[in-house]
Amino acid sequence: MTQHFIVIGNPIAHSKSPEIHQVFAAQAGIDISYQRQYCPDDTASFGAVVEAFFNGGGVGANVTVPFKQLAYALCESKGGLSEHARVAGAVNTLLLKSDESQKDHLQKINALYGDNTDGQGLVNHIISLGWPLAQARVAIIGAGGAARGVILPLIQAGIGQLTIANRTLNKAEVLVEELSAASDAINKHAIETCATTELTGQFDLIINATSIGLSDDTLPIADDLNCHYAYDMMYGRALPFLQHFAARGAQTSDGYGMLIGQAALSFERWTAHTIDVVKATEILKQASK
Numbered sequence: 697m698t699q700h701f702i703v704i705g706n707p708i709a710h711s712k713s714p715e716i717h718q719v720f721a722a723q724a725g726i727d728i729s730y731q732r733q734y735c736p737d738d739t740a741s742f743g744a745v746v747e748a749f750f751n752g753g754g755v756g757a758n759v760t761v762p763f764k765q766l767a768y769a770l771c772e773s774k775g776g777l778s779e780h781a782r783v784a785g786a787v788n789t790l791l792l793k794s795d796e797s798q799k800d801h802l803q804k805i806n807a808l809y810g811d812n813t814d815g816q817g818l819v820n821h822i823i824s825l826g827w828p829l830a831q832a833r834v835a836i837i838g839a840g841g842a843a844r845g846v847i848l849p850l851i852q853a854g855i856g857q858l859t860i861a862n863r864t865l866n867k868a869e870v871l872v873e874e875l876s877a878a879s880d881a882i883n884k885h886a887i888e889t890c891a892t893t894e895l896t897g898q899f900d901l902i903i904n905a906t907s908i909g910l911s912d913d914t915l916p917i918a919d920d921l922n923c924h925y926a927y928d929m930m931y932g933r934a935l936p937f938l939q940h941f942a943a944r945g946a947q948t949s950d951g952y953g954m955l956i957g958q959a960a961l962s963f964e965r966w967t968a969h970t971i972d973v974v975k976a977t978e979i980l981k982q983a984s985k
């Protein structure tokens with residue numbers, strides 16, 4: 697029997713999720729339909745799309761820009777949230793899950809549940825690259841939604857030191873306050889913050905979590921900032937951030953593997969099939985040539 701999935705976004709035509717999930721389904725040996733679902737950018741439309749999809753027998757939905765925070769709010773009011781989604785303040789994976797807190801049998805099996813696999817997708821990709829995370833000195837540049845989603849998984853992966861740098865310093869400070877209030881695993885006193893231009897010294901890993909890769913701007917990088925590994929969460933175009941550190945001898949990666957990694961984790965939540973992400977990535981890279 698075909699299992700139905702969608703990715704909800706606006707715009708959505710560019711989404712690679714249908715191709716990615718079909719590769720996973722082939723690997724798992726199951727039959728799926730995975731469609732791009734356009735949605736007008738308002739709360740009521742998003743709620744209606746989600747409800748219609750699950751009422752119609754849909755198994756799982758991915759949520760992308762600009763709906764991740766709306767999906768969070770919907771799950772918070774109508775269902776449940778994973779710890780990663782709660783701390784990220786954003787949901788990228790929706791499913792139905794039994795809610796044991798409900799006495800009513802029907803509500804028990806129908807609760808909407810939101811997870812966020814973005815940060816774990818990044819961590820899994822970094823591990824698959826062979827980059828060491830245990831005790832690593834890590835800097836994240838950016839303090840928006842993308843940065844917020846990866847901090848708890850990085851801390852859980854055992855990094856030793858974390859600095860968050862942002863163009864607007866205050867946003868980094870607020871982010872740290874909010875994250876430490878949201879999770880006991882995050883100690884605000886153990887996280888440093890600074891303005892991006894003030895980020896200097898030697899790190900093991902620097903992650904670009906700004907949206908700058910989408911624009912023609914370049915990130916101001918201090919001359920005495922160095923790292924062994926540089927990761928840009930963007931993909932699909934030449935990234936000056938990676939070129940800068942590659943020229944200084946660092947190993948670099950764009951965020952394509954994170955895209956596959958977060959998708960694999962969504963697929964695993966929905967179907968209980970484990971994905972060989974390295975194999976799936978090879979197939980997808982071949983197909984896009």
Ligand code: ATR
Nearest residue numbers: 838839840841842843862863864867906907908913
């Ligand atoms: P996302 O959800 O992708 O993280 P966001 O919440 O809009 O998007 O956050 C964008 C991040 O990129 C922010 O950290 C932003 O810095 P500010 O907080 O100072 O706005 C950063 N960013 C975007 N454009 C930038 C630029 N031209 N230079 C430096 N940082 C930039």
